[in-house]
Amino acid sequence: MNFKDCGKDICELFNIDYPIIQGGMVWVSGSKLAAAVSNAGGLGLIGAGSMKPELLKEHLKKAHDLLEDGKHIGVNVPLLYRLAEEQIQVCLDAGIKIFFTSAGSPKKYTKFLKDQGCTVVHVTSSPLLAKKCEDAGVDAIVAEGFEAGGHNGRDEITTMCLIPQVCDTVKIPVIAAGGIFDKRTIKAALCLGASGVQLGTRFLMTKESSAHQNYKDKIIAAGPGDTRLQMKPHVPVRLLKNKFATESLKLELECAPVEKLIEHLGKGRAKLGMLDGDTDEGELEVGQASGAINDLPSVSELMKDFSTIF
Structure with missing residues (x-):
């Protein structure tokens, strides 16, 4: 071609x-x-x-x-x-x-x-x-x-x-x-x-x-299976695995109501992780290409x- x-x-x-x-x-x-x-x-x-x-x-x-x-x-x-x-x-x-x-x-x-x-x-x-x-x-x-x-x-x-x-x-x-x-x-x-x-x-x-350097460093360290599509009952989003993502997944597996997922998501999670660099509590949106x-x-x-x- x-x-x-x-x-x-x-x-x-x-x-x-x-x-x-x-x-x-x-x-x-x-x-x-x-x-x-x-x-x-x-x-x-x-x-x-x-x-x-x-x-x-x-x-x-x-x-x-x-x-x-x-x-x-x-x-x-x-x-x-x-x-x-x-x-x-x-x-x-x-x-x-x-x-x-x-x-x-x-x-x-x-x-x-x-x-x-x-x-x-x-x-x-x-x-x-x-x-x-x-x-x-x-x-x-x-x-x-x-x-x-x-x-x-x-x-x-x-x-x-x-x-x-x-x-x-x-x-x-x-x-x-x-x-x-x-x-x-x-x-x-x-x-x-x-x-x-x-x-x-x-x-x-x-x-x-403008992604925080902490976020970039975590992506460089990521492996092929380090993202998941989560929060499907609310709004599907692919996230890099971290403390916040693990806690969210636990709520999903427990069949928590959507209201509980929204409460856990809260406000400002994406900014906290992606812009401010809190790679534990922040929402880290990234694709499978990260691996x-x-x-x-x-x-x-x-x-x-x-x-x-x-």
Whole structure:
């Protein structure tokens, strides 16, 4: 397969050099990371899910100052977040034209954003949902497999099975996500029919990500089986094993009611672990790729390596 011919539709859609997108992760994907990925030829996304509108505004301004001429970023907005509408308006006011939406119905804002001249991509985890996204008018789909970190789909379809089925279901470009972290896995996703790839954990593990060093060190030390998909009765999420995750699993195995799981989760657990660096009591969202990552390169080093595919 000639990979130099791959991803042209994604590159044209986003006006980027390589069909590589950095996932919009909470507490990790701030202005520095997003700008670095875009400056290196991919598409950087600010993860708005952990930001109140004022903080998002600050990150958008910082990213603008960091971007080279002709480069741009996008924003990932979880639609179930209570401030999603305000976040979208902040982004529009800042001139953002690329929106990745997730955790909610693609019908909610797609037409509105398209009417503003924006490009809209929705994250999905099944062929059925991918078709609903296409019918809602999105420009592309992120098909995210069960291997991915953070909040996952309930169907638990792995990337290798998901991507071909989604590509057979829709006519718009498909961006593969979940378990993609190096040139081998990028090539595999393209061979499965994807037009591009989205990487989360691999970009989390760069010098520019805002993840705490304690969190990064724990990922470097992680083995292949050190993540689990947990809290399925509430909201499925893939976590790195630690004290908090073990306690959560115990509650699940005891068939604790959802209310008890929510009480245990509390507030600020993800920030505590991922940004503040409490790797015992914090919620550490990460993908299965963590077991294969043992270095911390700069974004430019990583993208230079990836670029040799195309």
